[in-house]
Amino acid sequence: MKKKSGFRFLALYIGGFLSLSLPIQAIAVTPEFGHTPEEWERLRDNVLEYEELADLIHEYNVTVQNNKRTFRQMGTDVTYDELLGDYIGAAGDAYDMAGNAMSDLQRIPLEMQGRQAIVQASLTSAQANDSESQRWTNLNTEGLLVKEAQSTMNSYYQLQQQLTAAIKGRELLEALLASAQTRLSLNMAVQSDVLTARQNLENADAQIQALQSQIESARQKLIVMTGWKQNDTPDIRPMPEVDFNRIAAMNLDRDLETALQNDYTLKINSRKAAKAGSEDVRKVYAQTSASDREQIGSTLTSAFRSVHEAKTAYDEAVLNLEVATKKLTTASNQYGLGSISLLEYRQADSEQVSAQTDLEVKRLALLQAIESYDWLVKGVR
Numbered sequence: 001m002k003k004k005s006g007f008r009f010l011a012l013y014i015g016g017f018l019s020l021s022l023p024i025q026a027i028a029v030t031p032e033f034g035h036t037p038e039e040w041e042r043l044r045d046n047v048l049e050y051e052e053l054a055d056l057i058h059e060y061n062v063t064v065q066n067n068k069r070t071f072r073q074m075g076t077d078v079t080y081d082e083l084l085g086d087y088i089g090a091a092g093d094a095y096d097m098a099g100n101a102m103s104d105l106q107r108i109p110l111e112m113q114g115r116q117a118i119v120q121a122s123l124t125s126a127q128a129n130d131s132e133s134q135r136w137t138n139l140n141t142e143g144l145l146v147k148e149a150q151s152t153m154n155s156y157y158q159l160q161q162q163l164t165a166a167i168k169g170r171e172l173l174e175a176l177l178a179s180a181q182t183r184l185s186l187n188m189a190v191q192s193d194v195l196t197a198r199q200n201l202e203n204a205d206a207q208i209q210a211l212q213s214q215i216e217s218a219r220q221k222l223i224v225m226t227g228w229k230q231n232d233t234p235d236i237r238p239m240p241e242v243d244f245n246r247i248a249a250m251n252l253d254r255d256l257e258t259a260l261q262n263d264y265t266l267k268i269n270s271r272k273a274a275k276a277g278s279e280d281v282r283k284v285y286a287q288t289s290a291s292d293r294e295q296i297g298s299t300l301t302s303a304f305r306s307v308h309e310a311k312t313a314y315d316e317a318v319l320n321l322e323v324a325t326k327k328l329t330t331a332s333n334q335y336g337l338g339s340i341s342l343l344e345y346r347q348a349d350s351e352q353v354s355a356q357t358d359l360e361v362k363r364l365a366l367l368q369a370i371e372s373y374d375w376l377v378k379g380v381r
Helices: 037-044 050-060 062-073 080-099 104-121 131-185 191-225 244-249 252-262 264-275 279-337 342-377
Strands: 007-013 019-025
Touching: 037 050, 050 062, 050 131, 062 131, 131 191, 131 264, 131 342, 244 279, 244 342, 252 279, 252 342, 264 279, 279 342
Parallel strands: none
Antiparallel strands: 007 019
């Protein structure tokens, strides 16, 4: 099934990141000549790849589409009263849909959208008519959405790894329960040993169920953000490898300078200060920008440190896997010779799987830390 065929979501813009979604045929933002036929084929297939998240958000994300539509309308004869009417109408539609919602999961976001529409209705038309500031705002919003999609996809795979470890751990707990029951029948254990083993198994089952629910929530969020319907089943491809050369190339002083130049909020405030009607207002914007510059420096420094902490954790996980793998090899040989029990072998096997999944989680965490740093350098925060 092609992901751009069938119904998607078109939304009535009501400000910020929130939108009122109505099902209609999806249309890409970019005209057909904006991509090569090969690029369109890749974007329109039923495969979701990490490397194409930015293009998918740009072409098919509801918020991005609405922001572009609103931007195109700026400078037209739309009056404040008309904008006010649109926002109030959007609020009414949101509250009507909330009243018909089948569950809190559907109702609460709609009520939030209604409230956001009321807030938007209070904006002045002067704010809406600064097209350059709006363009920067839209670019920042789109960047934040791509960043969120990357983080969601990363979390999706981290949760998958945790689920793998939990299922393997459950197998061991099941064996431990059987062992406790056998020892109880031989008067080698007490009833509390069995009860504890059974409780541990039940806890593992609850953890597995929770992880499965979190994985599905992350999957649905990711595919809806990138243009599919909630119940679609695109092929979500694996995450890319970590670019260790990127870590080596990081230069905090140089990157901070670039981040300050690129930061969209600083650009917007600088423009607002230039257009301000009074010296007092300009001073306020100058103070705000000075505070923002300090915050950017602090945040980038923290992100830089997080990258190197994540790299250290990854390196430790590599060593832990090597140790666990050697232990499993030894346990396998010992079990083959009959010198250890099946339960002891399963413990070594479970520890190796746990170390393997932990390494993958640490790899994904490192990838996420690098992305977070790079987004700050790009001016998105």
